Amino acid sequence: MSEGRSPQGETLLFLTDEQLRQGAEAMFFAYRGFTADPDRILDGLSYGRAHHRALHFIHTAPGTTVNNLLTILGVTKQSLNRVLRTLIEDGLVQSQVGRTDKRERHLYLTEAGETLERELSDAQRSRMRAAFRDAGPEAVAGFRRVLEAMMDPELRRQYHKLRGGRG
Amino acid sequence: MSEGRSPQGETLLFLTDEQLRQGAEAMFFAYRGFTADPDRILDGLSYGRAHHRALHFIHTAPGTTVNNLLTILGVTKQSLNRVLRTLIEDGLVQSQVGRTDKRERHLYLTEAGETLERELSDAQRSRMRAAFRDAGPEAVAGFRRVLEAMMDPELRRQYHKLRGGRG
DNA sequence: CATTTTAAGTCAGCCTTGTTGACATTCCAA
DNA sequence: TTGGAATGTCAACAAGGCTGACTTAAAATG
Numbered sequence: 001m002s003e004g005r006s007p008q009g010e011t012l013l014f015l016t017d018e019q020l021r022q023g024a025e026a027m028f029f030a031y032r033g034f035t036a037d038p039d040r041i042l043d044g045l046s047y048g049r050a051h052h053r054a055l056h057f058i059h060t061a062p063g064t065t066v067n068n069l070l071t072i073l074g075v076t077k078q079s080l081n082r083v084l085r086t087l088i089e090d091g092l093v094q095s096q097v098g099r100t101d102k103r104e105r106h107l108y109l110t111e112a113g114e115t116l117e118r119e120l121s122d123a124q125r126s127r128m129r130a131a132f133r134d135a136g137p138e139a140v141a142g143f144r145r146v147l148e149a150m151m152d153p154e155l156r157r158q159y160h161k162l163r164g165g166r167g
Numbered sequence: 168m169s170e171g172r173s174p175q176g177e178t179l180l181f182l183t184d185e186q187l188r189q190g191a192e193a194m195f196f197a198y199r200g201f202t203a204d205p206d207r208i209l210d211g212l213s214y215g216r217a218h219h220r221a222l223h224f225i226h227t228a229p230g231t232t233v234n235n236l237l238t239i240l241g242v243t244k245q246s247l248n249r250v251l252r253t254l255i256e257d258g259l260v261q262s263q264v265g266r267t268d269k270r271e272r273h274l275y276l277t278e279a280g281e282t283l284e285r286e287l288s289d290a291q292r293s294r295m296r297a298a299f300r301d302a303g304p305e306a307v308a309g310f311r312r313v314l315e316a317m318m319d320p321e322l323r324r325q326y327h328k329l330r331g332g333r334g
Numbered sequence: 335c336a337t338t339t340t341a342a343g344t345c346a347g348c349c350t351t352g353t354t355g356a357c358a359t360t361c362c363a364a
Numbered sequence: 365t366t367g368g369a370a371t372g373t374c375a376a377c378a379a380g381g382c383t384g385a386c387t388t389a390a391a392a393t394g
Contacts, residue, residue: 014304020292021227022330023299023311024201028220029322030314031198032241034191048379053195060188066342074199079381081343103341103390125187131316132182132190135309140181142302142309144190147197149298155196163189215350234370246352248372270361270370 037123045116050075050083055109055117058093060162063106065098072158092116204290212283217242217250222276222284225260227329230273232265239325259283 013019038052057072058064066084070077084107087093092113098104109117132140148156180186205219224239225231233251237244251274254260259280265271276284299307315323 012304014307015296015299017292020295020299021288023295023307024223024288024291025227025326025329026311026314026318027198027201029319029326030317031194032322033318034194036319050380056191060192067340075380076382077342078344078383082380085343098341101341101391103388105342121188121191124191125184127317128187128190129182131313132187134316135312137179137181138305139309139312140190142306143313144193145302145306146298146310147193149301150197150294151193151200152196152203155199159192159196162192217351232370233372242351243353244371245354245373249351252372265370268362268370270359272371 033127034124037127038120041120041123047086050079051087052120054080054083054087055092055113056121057162058107058109059114059117059121062108063096065104065106067104069107072162074155087113200294201291204294205287208287208290214253217246218254219287221247221250221254222259222280223288224329225274225276226281226284226288229275230263232271232273234271236274239329241322254280 035049039049042048042052053073054069057069061068061072064072066077066080070080073080084093084095088095090112091110094108094110094113095105096108098106135143148159151159202216206216209215209219220240221236224236228235228239231239233244233247237247240247251260251262255262257279258277261275261277261280262272263275265273302310315326318326
């Protein structure tokens with residue numbers, strides 16, 4: 001498809017409504033694939049996708065506060081609390097009172113939490129690895145560029161913050 | 168397959184666990200953006216994301232049967248039926264008994280249905296258009312290549328079937 | 335010091351959207 | 365004529381969102 005050599009003069013075929021519609025459907029179908037493998041694992045346990053997301057981001061940002069996690073996940077504290085409570089009860093997540101500000105709780109994965117997080121992430125990554133490999137490095141770069149441009153500015157900020165120093 | 172200049176010798180940095188994790192987070196944040204605009208419109212009406220999906224795919228594949236739509240959406244007939252019933256009651260979707268096989272129902276958008284579908288899709292597309300434009304045609308091609316590689320084979324088949332003749 | 339604000343947690347109730355299971359109807363096809 | 369497929373419907377349930385109201389503790393601020 002259009003290898004845009006000429007930003008001005010070209011037909012911009014990739015911006016037609018039909019192309020955009022196709023892109024939307026690709027997002028829909030791909031997201032299903034993206035969540036399918038960890039979902040299968042979670043089905044066996046008494047957890048859902050919400051638990052996976054919490055584990056994922058606590059792993060990524062260990063010591064994060066509850067408030068910070070709320071912002072990242074984009075849910076209410078009541079929703080998150082329901083998930084977090086079971087994870088803490090089950091010994092997958094540890095909540096630690098803040099040292100400088102004792103109102104805050106800092107969240108960490110326990111060893112068991114890390115183990116489950118790894119199992120879920122491995123399942124998810126193996127599909128992504130195959131997709132990335134099939135598509136090649138340049139496609140992956142484009143993939144990321146488009147996804148990033150699609151985010152809300154506030155979420156993009158969060159995204160960069162998470163990857164800061166690691167990316 | 169891999170575009171790479173040096174399939175063997177290169178570091179394959181884009182396949183490290185950290186890079187894959189970053190890709191997963193990009194998917195998560197971008198999908199939020201992807202659904203945000205139509206969701207805002209739906210909030211006002213008494214509809215949800217499920218209604219949007221039904222409208223979208225009936226628009227894309229007019230005359231589709233219920234069973235076909237079930238496969239595409241990946242939900243149970245009971246779930247779809249609940250959504251479909253309200254759309255039909257509200258005069259957005261028309262269900263037509265099949266001519267050759269009278270068990271089947273063929274689904275079409277009414278004029279009102281087309282109007283709402285367009286409103287929702289326009290909202291979604293305007294963000295995608297901006298993202299595509301920002302990222303450029305080559306990035307968009309990569310974006311689509313990766314998404315397609317991420318789909319379940321059965322869904323990829325559905326995806327191609329939908330775009331057949333149009334894509 | 336008194337007051338206000340912030341962080342977190344909790345309770346109750348509601349909605350959407352997914353699920354199973356059971357069952358009826360209609361109609362094609364062997 | 366009978367079996368099976370496609371559809372529709374009813375009931376019940378679960379996950380995971382939401383709002384609103386309220387408490388506790390601690391920090392920040394006047």
